[in-house]
Amino acid sequence: MAATIGQAKPAGGRENDVRKVVFASLVGSTIEWYDFFLYGVVAGIVFNKLYFPSDDPTVSVLLAYATFAVGFVARPLGGLIFGHFGDRIGRKTMLVLTLLLMGGATVMIGLLPTYETIGILAPILLLVLRVLQGIGIGGEWGGAVLMAYEFAPEGKRGFYASIPQIGLSLGLFMASGVMALLTMLPDESFMAWGWRAAFIASVILVVLGTWIRSNIGESPEFKKARAESRGRDEGLPFMQMLKRYPGNVILGMGARYIDGVFFNVFAVFSILYLTRDIGMERSFALWTVAAAAIVMVFCIPFFGRLSDHIGRPKTYAIGSLLLVLSVFPAFALMSTGDPVLVVLGIVLPFGIVYPMCYGPEAALFADLFDPTVRYTGVSFVYQFSGIFASGITPMIATALMAANGNDPFWLCVYVVFAGLVSMVSAILIGRRNRSGAPMQTASA
Secondary structure (H helix, E strand, O other): OOOOOOOOOOHHHHHHHHHHHHHHHHHHHHHHHHHHHHHHHHHHHHHHHHOOOOOOHHHHHHHHHHHHHHHHHHHHHHHHHHHHHHHHOOHHHHHHHHHHHHHHHHHHHHHOOOHHHHOOHHHHHHHHHHHHHHHHHHHHHHHHHHHHHHHOOHHHHHHHHHOOOHHHHHHHHHHHHHHHHHOOOOHHHHHHHHHHHHHHOHHHHHHHHHHHHOOOOOOHHHHHHHHHHOOOOOOOHHHHHHHHOHHHHHHHHHHHHHHHHHHHHHHHHHHHHHHHHOOOOHHHHHHHHHHHHHHHHHHHHHHHHHHHHHOHHHHHHHHHHHHHHHHHHHHHHHHOOOHHHHHHHHHHHHHHHOHHHHHHHHHHHHOOOOOOOHHHHHHHHHHHHHHHHHHOHHHHHHHHHHHOOOOOHHHHHHHHHHHHHHHHHHHHHHHHOOOOOOOOOOOO
């Protein structure tokens, strides 16, 4: 018999529950990140040619990356929509809906005719589908990490909330690995149908993920919070978030900055840099990013657990500083064109150092809000900051490289700036809250 709301379960029963929920969150988030990153991997090598043809290759790449950025612009909208209903109705239902929305848009991209076939309608429809992808992932992330966070025992929340974060690295590995295999096809076959197979195949993953997520229970912390607030008109969760936690929102977005910038420089832009500027094979660049993603799978939960012991703000601040220190050496190694050094230049900073921020990030943001606005809060912090932290990063990188004769110096300076902003934000979060409880403002 299920425990009543607010009644503690035996330790073994709670551990079993959290493992089941964490597995469901991980499977779903892996599928959704695969769908989302597949677009980023393909944007600079396929969409620029098939949907944004131009006499200037740089213009084509920028246009393709612009639609990539639009997905990040749409993510806050998804976060607000699904965050609102996730805080009012529940986390579980939103997780199923976001998976269906994301997967459906991805399959449709794989079936979309090219510019040569239907003209200007092709990039317009691609843009619409990218917006739907963004709305789906905007609602997905917050729900997935919160289910793990809210089911987890108090002293293990950093660890358990980091496990759905592994979905990012698994999704990236799958997207990069599948595309690396498909690029082994003759170029004509790859451009004609090979890349499409990776998008259409996601329908299988979506069916599997939907079935798994439909068989988990609702967050006990959410049920308890809703029972305690029943009969009270608390207003819109978004407005309550802004009223009660304005400082937390700003600091959370500041902390998120290096996550988005570093990820998109090393997972998305590095593929274009290595193939176009260094002259390496596309499949090698993709497999190198995939290798970093596999290393990340083991490092994310390690740093999530570390954050339970030394504190999430401290872990995140140290990680931000290490990313700042790593970016110049990383590009120095990549610029050599030596395969071994290139692998080291991506795997060491991206596979090992980056998880020091990404691992504890979910719990760091969840700590900032109480359960009645937590879905809205973590979604808004993560997704709204993603517009400038993630979405426009490939375009900024392309522009900075073009303005500097394809030398990555100014791009590295930009990464350093983002890292310092995040480090200071994490330090301030730690100073505002030494206990780990939600940080109420004076207006709460």
